[in-house]
Amino acid sequence: MSVPNDSPVPPVSASGRSSARPVTRDYSVLAKVVRESGLHRRRYTYYWVRLLATVAAFAAVWAGIVLVGDSWWQLLLAAALAVVLAQLAFLGHDGAHRQIFRSRAWNDWTARILANVFVGFSYRWWTAKHDAHHTAPNQEGHDPDVSPGIIAFTPAVLASRHGWRRWFARRQGWFFFPLLTLEGLNLHVASVRTVLGRGPVPRRGVEVTLLLTRLVLYVAALALLLPPAVAGAFLAVQLAVFGVLLGGAFAPNHKGMPIVPADADVDFLRRQVLMSRNIRGNAVVDFFMGGLNRQIEHHLFPGMPRPNLRRVQPIVREFCSTLGVTYTEVGFFSSYRIVVGYLNDVEHRARDPFSCPLAAQLGR
Incomplete structure (x- = not known):
């Protein structure tokens, strides 16, 4: 694996001297x-088996919810549903990256259905945010994953905080996992704000219809199938576990690497x-x-x-x-x-x- 030597832009070494090895190619x-x-x-067999198995698991969890009925054992099914939804989200991620099919349309629609119908977050919101991250990982002002928020990811953001917010920022690592339990809720809120907002959303009508229908039907199903206390606990556990699983899968990949x-x-x-x-x-x-x-x-x-x-x-x-x-x-x-x-x-x-x-x- 030899490296071409015709690049016009040599790198600069730690000592400040130019290196003869090019980097641009x-x-x-x-x-x-x-x-x-x-x-x-393409790995069609792998993805078709995974898609069908995960959708079947989704259906099986809902069948279990109906069969178990009024019982606190439903909280185990809530955690199981969170695991299945995380797997569906990963498959949607693969579709959004055009990993599954050769056809762009097949990938887009697969990811759109998985995101909006099954998982409950906007395909448009996800792709816009994730594409920006891939373009400039860990770069200030470009990567939304290190932009200012509850967590301060950069010294500049930390320096801008005062009072209790600065106290929190200096100890935010200890709050990392508790905060992940809110990530599931955050994904739903950000998705709804995106599809109902003023920014450009391709196929907005489709996204609004699929996303809002899914969210309403999900809450309605829990309300109809379970007593209020069990339904509320089910929703809380499912969102918390889902947030930890999804956020916990993405955070270790870049946090703590150079900004x-x-x-x-x-x-x-x-x-x-x-x-x-x-x-x-x-x-x-x-x-x-x-x-x-x-x-x-x-x-x-x-x-x-x-x-x-x-x-x-x-x-x-x-x-x-x-x-x-x-x-x-x-x-x-x-x-x-x-x-x-x-x-x-x-x-x-x-x-x-x-x-x-x-x-x-x-x-x-």
Whole structure:
């Protein structure tokens, strides 16, 4: 995997001297190797089996709700429903990235139905937010996942907070998992605000109809099938577990990795690799993280079918090693320790990549 040497823009090393190795075409070299490996081929059997099995599990949970009736055992079914909805959300994510089918329309409609009808959040809201994240992961002013909110992800946001908000921001890591229990509710609220808002929403009529019908029918079904106290507890447990599962699958992939200044100009390969973190694990980790534990490979090749990310990983790791680009991979529990530690000390841990060892890989 040799690297071309005809790029006009050499990187700058940590010492400030220009390196002879170009960076602007590094990704092109890797992409050619991966393309020739055939790992972009569709995995129809994998996705059809997963789609049908997950929809069947969705139906089975609802059948269980009807059969169990007035019982606090319904809370176990609420947790089971949250797991199924998270899996449907991961499949919608894959469809939005065009991983499932060759046809753009088939991917779009599959993701739209999974998101709006089954999971209950807007396909448009999700794709707009997630595409912006993929374009500039961890870059201030560009990545919505590090934009100001309840959590302060950057030193600039932390510095702007005072009083109890600053007290909270300095301890926010300890509140990370409790806050994730609200993420499910946040997804629904943000989705409704998007489809009913003034911004552009392709197929707005379809999204409004599907999303609002799903949300109303879900609450109505719980009200009709369960006593008020059980129905309320069911809804709370389902939303809380769903938020933890979904937020817990995305957060470890980038939180605690370098924050990129808004005006930084970083080549595509380093932008995706240096700001992403892989999570080691087994089939259980793969299942609960929806394949997103191979975040580096997913960011480099977002259209690659999920099961192929495991197979392309050795190629990417070796290529990064050849270039001297840091490839970060940690254990499942270690990743959350890093996230909590980072959030509790954003002021010092959110290093400027141009004043730390990563400068040698990012350039100025």
